[in-house]
Amino acid sequence: MQYHTPSSFDDAVALAKDAQGVTRFLAGGTDVLVQLRADIVTPDVLIDIKKIAGVSDITREGDGWRIGVAVTGAEMSEHDTLGKEWPGLVEAxxxxxxxxxxxxxxxxxxxxxxxxxxxxxxxxxxxxxxxTVTGPNGERKVAVEDIPTAPGKTSLEAGELVTAVHVPARGKSGGDAYLRFIPRTEMDIAVVGCGINLRLDGKKIVEARVALGAVAPTVLLVEEAANAIIGTELDDAALEALAEAASAACNPINDKRGTIKFRTHVAGVLAKRAAKIAYQRAEAAS
Amino acid sequence: MIHVNTKVNGDDVEFLCDPRETLLDALRDKLGLTGAKEGCGTGDCGACSVTMDGRLVCSCLVLGAEAEGKEIATVEGMAEGENLHILQEKFIEHAALQCGICTPGILVATKNLLEKHPEPTETQVRYWLAGNLCRCTGYDKIIRAVMETAADLRKAS
Amino acid sequence: MAFDETKTEDFKVVGQRVKRPDGVDKVTGKAKFGADAVAPGMLFAAIVRSPHAHARIVKIDTSKAEALSGVKGIVTRADFATGLTGGDLDVLENVMAGEKALYDGHAVAAVAATSQLVARDAAKLVEVEYEVLPHVTDVDKAMASDAPVIREGAADQSVPEGMHPNVVRYHESGHGDIEAGFAEADLVVEDSFKTEATHQGYIEPHACLAQLGGDNKGELWCCTQGHWNVQKLCAAMLGLETSQLRVTASEIGGGFGGKTAVFIEPVALALSRKTNRPVKLVMSRSEVFRATGPTASTSMDIKIGMKKDGTITAGQGTFRLQGGAFPGAPMEFTAMCAFAPYNLQNVKQVGYDVMANRPKQAAYRAPGSPMAAFAVESVIDELCKKLGLDPIEVRLKNASKQGTKASFGPTWDRIGLVETLEAAQSHPHYSAPLKEGQGRGISCGFWFNHGGETSVTLALSEDGTAQLSVGTPDIGGSRASMAQMAAEELGIPYENIRTTIADTATLGYNEVSHGSRVTYASGLATIKAARAAVKILCARAAAKWGIDEDAVVWENGCAKPSGPNAGEFDPLPIEKLTRSMGRTGGPIVGHFEATPEGAGVSFATHIVDAEVDKETGQTKVVRYTVVQDAGKAINPAYVEGQFQGGAAQGIGWALNEEYIYGEDGRLQNSVFLDYRIPVASDLPMIDTVIVEVPNPGHPYGVRGVGETSICPPLAAIANAVSNAAGVRLKELPMSPPRILAALEDQANNG
Known part of the structure; x- marks a missing residue:
């Protein structure tokens, strides 16, 4: 295995473009090293991107945020304002x-x-x-939901890597939340995850995005679930409709972490709970 | 082989390592610091906990090569000469260890916790240590030792 | 203190919360565990393991691996002894597969190389050709007529005719007339239960450093609960004379029964002999899960009859235990422990030891007992509910006592079950109000405890301090408790004793640290070794004073005349006697060797409050209290530690821990991420109550405490979940999907 520490993204792209065999980029390493130790993936070329200037910075970008690709979870949690604007994202x-x-x-x-x-x-x-995705053919901006294509697969092409994360402006009267289900209280992989972001006008939800994790080959953006609460004040009927739409969107598998039935049911439960938190946060921000 | 210059417990050290070797391998096999333990090799047990530039990490999830230019602290650096760190004292006093294999990692992790959060709640201590598995104690005496250390340190300051 | 005297009061050191002598080493990182040893010229080893649950090994081609630079030697089954039979053959077969790989992870070859990375790379280059065979991993399926046969001819004569060859042992015990007993009952409840295999989950993977030359003399360093057992087994596997292999036990990073067997030690020795270099072999976590010794999985049927007043009229249990691809599942312990807490006139228990394509089970803290308690105590709880009776009152009404006949035969000596129930009943926890969504459960538990071969030596130093050598690896603070007992006898400060876990060359045979035997048996031997030393000290004083040996007593670390008639002499402190010992008859050493038979049994009662999220099936343990009879707590802090540790492991077993095998017979969760042991944030503080009903078989009344603490939690939590969620869980773990499924089932069927 070769180990490289390029000092710019251009160098990183050049290294990746010329690399033979399996290439991996190393940021935090919490997946790459596990896969290496367990003989799941032994890269031929490992490109450590942490020496590139700015990768550990969280900076304002308009009213939103630019998060460097090597910023750790701890650094996000410790940040003064990011978590106030996007508590769901930071908690996730x-x-x-x-x-x-x-x-x-x-x-x-x-x-x-x-x-x-x-x-x-x-x-x-x-x-x-x-x-931002940077590669041999330059840069492109991609929505997060368009990156994963299947378990362990992404839409990134050979030589491409993610070089920045852009969080939109929080704006007024918005709130987000993320909940996951795990059997223990910590140290598990989500059996089901649900992220909800919404915006209020008065008491009424006017914008919403509902995303589900671990219930399909990729994370799902569930428009039907969002539609179930848009235009409502998140009353019981809206919550039930949300849960139903979330469960209906699930296409999970039976595996060691959960059953199809369990995941489908709990997706609805979590959607309701996450929506309530996001709603409260939006109200508090109004 | 990669030549790495780093600082461990305040000492400048250097070692050669294969790019696949972890910081834990380097500490244990190249530098003879066997206080950090490999309990899982997947970052799930915390027995290999060290700090790197003040940040708590699992040394099994850091490559040896990544230690270049960093400052590493391990359990071996906790006591000052023959004087134990107060956490070490409290762990012995409270019988907060049995077999002792998780103890170095838990001590490194709790020291880091108390540096960042001098007044932790019990829940905060429990979640901070969730990545440090202990199979002997049921955590009860560990949590008590940490809470009492925190209280003593606050009184002393 | 006379040699065989019993002491029950006026303890000076015993009962104190002294600091452990291994504490400083353990908090500073100095303590040397299995993987911490090095030797000059050392090689590193890696094991090649079967990816199949059941397969014939057609061919092993090591040529590519051997060609890799740095590879120094490869061993297969051909490098081990031949002609072994019985248990030894089973152990060897498990350590290194012969004709067949019997489970996913079964060792088939091993490589020694100049670095860990080279060894691992080389292991991947060993080409094994397999003929994959049908497999079975479930206990009930393994007994079915169409199950593939794991190994022909493994059954012993106890097995009734007509059973599948995978059923290898059978047990039956009990007394009375169970049918008559059920006829007397006002209510009979009958139900079936299953528990999945769990792992001890010690944080230290197995590790050893072996050195064996062509002269067949060897040295072995390893983490083990019993190095004499390692010595004996390794000698057999390698064809050595037992005495030519010296084994030293490292600090042990948890065992809980799982380090009572050998797995890698014979392999490292074989590689060392082949390469003529020291060989270090350390398991990965995944290897620990796949190829060491988890518990048996079980399938159980329980039937209990009760009168309206709570009297149990009869109890019947059938226990089917799957213990991997070898005989040995502890089904007789399961059967014998099942009804042990209760004084039953009519009781019958039947056990089956069943093989399947899984790793050979090993002991895990009270092997077999927790599962039995889960099944039996769940049914008792159902009976209490249906008859409107208080669960502690019912247990008190039926409790085993001194003089009653045990469900498995003997008549009980002095035991402390009633005392634990009474202490639980009066504990504030039992009457504390519960919050919405919470339920309370209780359960009793039982473990036999054990004596076993024991050998201890206590040597006095010239300054009056003592070196105590014991042969039972310290798995629960025994170096402290042994020193406390020796200090008590010698009348010197605790700090003046240094306890060492001696190697196999230093003492006579010591059985493994298992069966909660260490504080009992090594403790008894320590007390007697100290008394033997005191006898010599008294004799030396008598000689100096010119009086009869019997006229000298030992008090507070001094020899004294026994009374006015013995003569008037100033007390002689220990250091005066030891300073002159070279001139007064030579070194003073006390020793004791025996197989003590008086290990007192131990009972416990646990109370637990659990909260169930009915929408997700998640259970949180919110309060936990352990009440257990310790006989006499030598060091209460370590007794509490055993109570808490056992309860925590039981909580994991009850809620989330399990071996998950895929359709392909491969273990799917061989990492701590997916084998979910409790983490700090999962648990509440665990309250403890130490009950002390002295064991007549120990000079201070000690009962083993290590194992009983894991017996009640499974059932106590099942009972709490039943009270919190209104559903009875009959399968472990009570994982969220299972609880949700049970709730749904109940909603559909009423």
């Missing part, structure tokens, strides 16, 4: 792994690992987060 990232893992894990890594159960991804999708 914070749910990943232990304190130790938080010291290393990144949003970008969580996204590019391609797991349908990645906690930060439904929260990013709900928030409308986009990423």
């Amino acid at each position: 990232m914070d749910l990943i792994g232990s304190t130790q893992v938080q010291g290393r894990a990144t949003l970008t890594g969580n996204l590019c690992n391609g797991s349908p159960a990645a906690d930060s991804v439904p929260a990013m999708v709900a928030a409308g987060v986009t990423v």
Whole structure:
């Protein structure tokens, strides 16, 4: 295995373009190193991007945020204002792994690992987060929901990597939330995850995005679920319709972490609970 | 082989490592610091906890090569000479260890916790330590030792 | 103190919460565990493991691996002893597969190389050709007539005719007339239960450092609960004389029964002999899960009859245990423990030991007992509910006591079950109000405890301090408790004793640290070794004073004349006697060797409050209290630690821990991420009450405490979940999908 520490994204792209065999980018390493140790993936070329200037910065970008690709979960949680504007997003990232893992894990890594159960991804999708993808043919901006294509697979092409994460402006009267179900209280992979982001006009929901994790080959953006609450004041009927739409969107598998039936049911439960939190947050921000 | 210069417990050290070797491998096999333990190799047990530039990490999830230019702290650096760190004292006093294999990682993690959060609640301590598995104690005496250390440190300051 | 005297009061050191002597080493990172040893010229090893649950090994081609630079040697089954039979053959077969791989993870070859990475790379280059065979991993399916046969001829004569060859042992015990007993009952409840296999989950993977030359003399360093057992087994596997292999036990990073067997040690020795270099072999976590010894999985049928007043009229249990691809599932313990807490006139228990394509089970804290308690105590709870009776009152009414006949035969000596029930009943926890969504459960539990071969030596130093050598690896703070007992006898400070876990060359045979035997058996031997040393000290004083040996007593660390008639002499403190020992007859050493038979049984009663989220099926344990009879707590802090640790493991077993096998017979959750042991945020504080009903078989009344604490939690939590959610869970773990399915089932069927 070759190990490189390029000092610019251009160098990183050049290294990846010329690389033979399996190439992996190393940010936090919490997936790459596990896969290496377990003989699941032994990269031929490992490109550590942490020495590139700015990758550890969280900066304002208009009224939104630009999050560097090596920013860790701990750094997001410790940030003064990011979590006030986007508590759901920060909490989702914070749910990943232990304190130790938080010291290393990144949003970008969580996204590019391609797991349908990645906690930060439904929260990013709900928030409308986009990423910059840089490759041999230049840069493009891609919505987070368009990155994963299947378990362990992404739409990134050879030589491409994510070089920045863009969080939109929070704006007025908005709130987001992310909840996941795990059997323990910590240290598990989501059996179901649900991220919800909404905006109020008075008491009425006028915008909403609902994303589900671990219930399909990729994280789902569920328009029907959003439509179930848009135009409502999140009354019981709206919540039931939301739960039904969320469950209906599920296309999960039976595996060691949960059954189809369980995941489908709990997706609805979590959607209701997450919606209530997001609604309260939006009210508080009004 | 990669030549790595780093600082461990305040000492400048250097080692050669294969790019696949982890910081844990380097600490244990190259530098003879066997206080950090490999309980899982997947970042799930915390027995290999160290800090890197003040940040708590699992050394099994850091490549040896990534330690270049960093400052690493391990359990071996906690005591000052023959004087134990107060956490080490409290763990012994409270019988907060049995087999002791998780103890180095838990001590490194709790020291880091108390540096960042001098007044933790019990829940905060429990969640901070969720990545440090202990199979002997049921955590009860560990939590008590940490809470009492925090209280003592606050009184002393 | 006379040699065989019993002491029950006026303890000075015993009962104190002294600091453990291994504490400083363990908090500073100095303590040396299995993987922490190194030797000059050391090689590293890796094991090649079967990816199939059941397969014939057609061919092993090591040529590519051997060609890799840095590879120094490869071993297969051909490098081990031949002609072994019985249990030894089973152990060897498990350590290194012969003709067939019997489970996913079964070792088929091993490589030694100059680095860990090279060894791992080489292991991947060993080409094994398999003929995959049909497999079975479920206990009930393994007994069915169409199940594939794991190994022919493994059954012993106890098995009734007509059973599948995978049923390898059978047990039956009980007394009275159960049919008559059921006829007397006002209510009979009958139900079936299953529990999945769990793993001890010690945080330290198995590790060893082996050195064996062509002269067949060897040294072995390893983490084990019993190094004499390792010595004996490794000698057999390698064809060595037992005495030519010296085994040293490292610090042990948890065992809980799982380090009573050998897995990698014979392999490292074989590689060392082949390469003539020291060989270090350390398991990965995944190897620990796939290829060490988890518990048996079970399938159980229970039938209990009760009168309206709570009297149990009869109890019947059938226990089918799957213990992997070898005989040995502890079904007789399951059967014997099942009804042990109760004084029954009519009781019958039947056990089956069943093989399946899984790793050979090993002991796990009270092996077999927690599952039995889960099934029996769940049914008792149902009876209490249906008859409107208080669960503790019912248990008190039926409790085993001194003089009553145990369900498995013997008559009970002094036991403390009633005392634990009474302490639980009066504990504030039992009457504390519950919140919405919470339920309370209780359960009793039982473990036999054990004595076993024991050998201890206590050598006095010239300054009056003592070096205590024991042969039972310290898995629960025993170096402290042994030193406390020795200090108590010698009348010197605790700090003046240094306890060492001696290697196999230093003491006579010591059985494994298992069966909650260490504080009992090594403790008894320590007390007697100290008394033997005191006897010599008294003799030396007598000689100095010119009086009869019997006229000297030992008090507070001094020899004294026994009374006015013995003569008037100033007390002689220990250090005066030891400073002159070279001139007064030579070194003073006390030792004791025996197989003590008086291990007192231990009972416990646990109370637990659990909260169930009925929308997701998630259970949270919100309050937990352990009440257990310790006989005499030598060090209450470590006794509490055993109570808390056992309860925590039981909570994991009850709620989330399980071996998950896929259709392909491969283990799917061989990492801590998916084998879900409780983390700190999962648990509440665990309250403890130490009950002390002295064991007549120990000089201070000690009963083993390590294992009983895991017996009640499974049932106590099932009973709490039943009270919280209104559904009875009959299968472990009570994972969220299972609880939701049970709730739905109940909603559909009323």
